Amino acid sequence: MSTRAYLIQKVDNQFKGIYLHFDGYLEQTGVILQQSYSTNQKVTQLINLGACSVLGHSTTPSEAVSLFGFDSLHSDKFRQLDIEEQQRLRENYYSQAHSIFYHRDRSEKLDIFTFSSIQEIIDDRMMIAFTYIFIHGKWWLLDDKGHLQSLEKALQYNKIEY
Numbered sequence: 001m002s003t004r005a006y007l008i009q010k011v012d013n014q015f016k017g018i019y020l021h022f023d024g025y026l027e028q029t030g031v032i033l034q035q036s037y038s039t040n041q042k043v044t045q046l047i048n049l050g051a052c053s054v055l056g057h058s059t060t061p062s063e064a065v066s067l068f069g070f071d072s073l074h075s076d077k078f079r080q081l082d083i084e085e086q087q088r089l090r091e092n093y094y095s096q097a098h099s100i101f102y103h104r105d106r107s108e109k110l111d112i113f114t115f116s117s118i119q120e121i122i123d124d125r126m127m128i129a130f131t132y133i134f135i136h137g138k139w140w141l142l143d144d145k146g147h148l149q150s151l152e153k154a155l156q157y158n159k160i161e162y
Helices: 026-036 040-048 063-068 083-093 102-106 118-124 151-157
Strands: 005-011 014-020 052-054 113-115 130-135 138-142 148-150
Touching: 005 026, 005 040, 014 040, 014 052, 014 118, 026 130, 026 138, 026 151, 052 102, 063 083, 113 118, 118 138, 138 151, 148 151
Parallel strands: 005 130
Antiparallel strands: 005 014, 014 113, 130 138, 138 148
């Protein structure tokens, strides 16, 4: 099951963002964004990679994805490795250190969207559980009424360590 999210950056007078498929909830994506994507440069790098399957603390692919592609752990080449090497690559894959992007890692179309307003974002969020917006060097959480709450305060309020 997936908890979908939008990751958005305000750039000039527009909002540029991407879709995130897995683990969009505060305890996962909220923490990773707060810890690892706290500068405009890092957020821009993240957004420019397009739609994301899995968000990790780095935008780099895991070693398994680099070697064997998007479905690396299910590939025949992966299965031909000895058990110890498979285990090492699995641990790296599931470590939350790396991200998987549909364009870079699966050769799908680069998917980056642009909105002109918060209201446009709200109107577009069908099936999206969480919307994170990076504005002026800080992450915000957007609720269904268009209110922005500091991600840092949302994590503190929900007693989530980061």
